[in-house]
Amino acid sequence: MISQPTSIELIESVIKFIEERAAPQLKDRDAFHARVAVNALAAIKREIAGGQAAEDAQVTRMAALLGHDGDWATLNSELCATIRDGAISPTDPALLAHLRASIIDQVRIDQPQYAGLKTLVGQV
Numbered sequence: 001m002i003s004q005p006t007s008i009e010l011i012e013s014v015i016k017f018i019e020e021r022a023a024p025q026l027k028d029r030d031a032f033h034a035r036v037a038v039n040a041l042a043a044i045k046r047e048i049a050g051g052q053a054a055e056d057a058q059v060t061r062m063a064a065l066l067g068h069d070g071d072w073a074t075l076n077s078e079l080c081a082t083i084r085d086g087a088i089s090p091t092d093p094a095l096l097a098h099l100r101a102s103i104i105d106q107v108r109i110d111q112p113q114y115a116g117l118k119t120l121v122g123q124v
Contacts, residue, residue, distance in 0.1 A: 011041050011042075011048075014041055018041075019038060043110060046110075046112065047109050051109060054102075054105035054106070055072055058072060058102050058105070059075060061097075061101065062079050064094070065079060065088065065094055066078055100120075103120070104117070104120055104121060107120070
């Protein structure tokens with residue numbers, strides 16, 4: 001397996017190329033699309049860098065809430081069902097803490113510059 005360059009390094013190179021070489025030569029709609037491409041690549045980079053850790057943390061929290069281990073999809077489906085069925089109250093502090101932490105992790109990946117993220121992180 002080739003270890004260099006890493007996926008993140010490749011993405012960074014493409015972002016740099018678009019920002020420094022391609023985008024400055026573009027106008028109007030094409031410049032906008034270049035910016036969209038850069039934003040999409042940056043989100044993919046953040047997902048590669050932090051997505052697995054965020055998912056692992058969710059699995060740990062859901063397993064604690066449900067009282068047993070499992071994979072993300074199974075635990076998430078079961079947690080949704082237990083909320084829907086009333087077995088876990090939607091106001092349960094442990095559930096709310098899990099949901100808040102999950103939202104923070106996702107926003108850090110999707111929109112790290114979101115103005116409310118600092119406020120939200122300060123509440124945890």
